Amino acid sequence: MYLGLDLGTSGLKGVVIDDKGNVLVQESVSLTVSVPHATWSEQDPESWWQACVDVIQRLQQRLDVSKLKAVGLSGQMHGATLLDHHGAVLRPCILWNDGRSQGQCQALMAEFPDLIERSGNLYMPGFTAPKIRWVQENEPEVFAKLAHVLLPKDYLAFRLTGVMSSDCSDAAGTLWLNPQTRQWDDDLLAATGLTQANMPKVYEGCDLVGTLSEAIAQELGLPLLPVVAGAGDNAAGAVGMGVTNPGQGFISLGTSGVYFTVSESHKANPQNTVHAFCHALPGRWHQMGVTLSAANSLSWLAKLLDKTVVELLDVLEDSGMQRTKVLFLPYLSGERTPHNDPQANGQFIGLNNTTCLEDMTLAVLEGVAFSLLDCQNALSSAGSMVDELSLIGGGARSAMWRQIIASVLNKRLIYRDGGDVGPGLGAARLALLGEQQGLGQNIESLISQYCTMPEVLEVHEPDLTFSVYYQKKYALYRAYYQATSKLNHELALLS
Structure with a gap:
């Protein structure tokens, strides 16, 4: 058996698969996010570790962990976890959806105009490098003690x-890695006052990096298992869904929303706010469009109304409502693709005395779908096109939402078994690949054997009867952002 640990923003999942890649069991523990100031987003790394311990303890109650052969990890990207020389955490981790470093992004691009070409990506507040510049300028006592930077x-x-x-x-x-060489870049590091001495060694996702320490193995009640490097959550999700070759893609409906496509080389397109990163598997790259508040938008509405997400969706489905004059901009945490605007605000537009709960829920589902269409258009302009998409993430469990997205994107969407645990499944698959590779197996043969697409549960074709409705509403969606963007920035300046 192989264990995948997926560290998300809202929780940590543990997924165990057998040697044929079948999911045997999963467990999860919730996490909370701290928002000490507007646009800030932080987590205590110690809470990650405690969640890891709790998940493993729960798994031990359901299976014989002595049969585990390896561990893989996936996790939320971009978070700045700062350690001193002793490996102690210096401050809460600054997360991927933190927008405080917009000024640092602008300064870095002005001071070092060649950085975008070297990294292949636009400087955005969500990425790790500008966060370090912010710490250097605003928490010099922390920066003075900084010895190591790790991702979550x-x-x-x-x-x-x-x-x-x-x-x-x-x-x-x-933004410190050169995606073409797949290694740290000295000039990119120097721009934020760091060197390779501050950074961990970089591996391919299926490479073994070490084994559980004896003390930790004893504490957790596990064998001395090998641990592979793992992957960022989106690349891990791709491995879990078998999205490993050029021309394939998926959409993730997690806390954020991701539109992910595989490429055979590093295809940078920063002018369209497209992320161009390395895949978790050797010799592969990928492009992404990212919307910062996908399933989070629905969770936010549910919490605001003291209901569950399931209750909101059930009420909407029971009502039979399929169209609404209410419009929602899902910019609760600012937005990346295509705006790169941390000051963008969420908005409901078109509310009146007849507006009901179903209108607002449907508007949220449509608004997130429109944000994914923004991503699709950005990727298309970068030369990245796919005919069909798999879906992963907790939000993908809603058949209604899947159908709305298929119709808005005008794409065939395929919901597959294991889509709700895609990154955790991918982390477990990377553990399997790493263990087998360590036994002398060829990695490409292993990828073909184990990184297959899971069973199809449901296929959603675009509903052409909604084409005109969605086209007109999407045009309004884009127009309202353009019309209110300046006002939102002024509003953000109010104390």
Whole structure:
């Protein structure tokens, strides 16, 4: 058996598969996000470790962990986990959806105009590098003690093994990695006052980086398992869904929304806010469009109304409502693709005395679908096109939402078994690949054998009867952002 640990924003999942890649069991523990100031988003790394311990304890109650052969990790990308020389955490991790470093992004691009070409990506507040510049300027006492920077899942790997490591898919999202060489770039590091001495060694996602330390293995009740480098959550999700070759793609409906396509080389397109990163598997790259508040938008509405997401969806489905004059802009955490605007605000437009709960829920589902269409258009302009898409993430469990997205994107969407645990499944598959590769097996043969597409549960074709409705509403969606963008920035300046 093989264990995949997926460190998300809202929780940590543990997924166990057998040697044929079948999911045997999964467990999860919730996590909370701290928002000490507007546009800030932080988590305590110690909470990740405690969630990891709790998940493993729950798994032990359901299976014989002595049969585990290896561990893989996936995790939320871009988070800045800062450690001192002793490996102690210096401050809460600054997360991927934190928008405080917009000024640092602008300064870095002005001071070092060649950085975008070297990294292949536009400088955005969500990425790791500008966060370090912010710490340097605003928390100099922390920066003075800074010895190591780790990404969230790499911090867990460090706690498990004592080894500081990363993989090229996750590392590409820091803006310190050259995606073509798949290694750290000295000039990119120097722009934020760092050197390679501050960084972990970079591996391919299926490479072994170490084993559980004896003390940790004893604490967790596990064998001395090998640990592979793992992957950023989106690349891990691609491995879990068998999206490993050029021309394939998927959409992730997690806390954020991701439109992911595989490419045979590094295809940078920063002018369209497309992310161009390394895949978790050797000799592969990928492009992404990202919307920062996907399933989070629905969770936010549910919490605001003191209901569950399931209740909101059930009420909407029971009503039979399929169209609404209410429009929603899902910019609760700012937005990346295509706006790169951390000050963008969420908005409901078109509310009146007749507006009901169903209108608002449907508007949220449509608004997130429109944000994914923004991503699709950005990727199309970058030369990335796919005929069909798999879906992963917790939000993908809603058949109604899947159908709306298929119709808005005018794409065939395929919901597959294991889509709700895609990154965790991918992390477990990387553990399997790493263990088998360590036994002398050829990696490409292993990828073909184990990184297959899971069973199809449902296929959604675009409903052409909604074409005109969605086209007109999408045009309004884009127009309202353009019309209110300046006002939102002024509103953000109010205390």
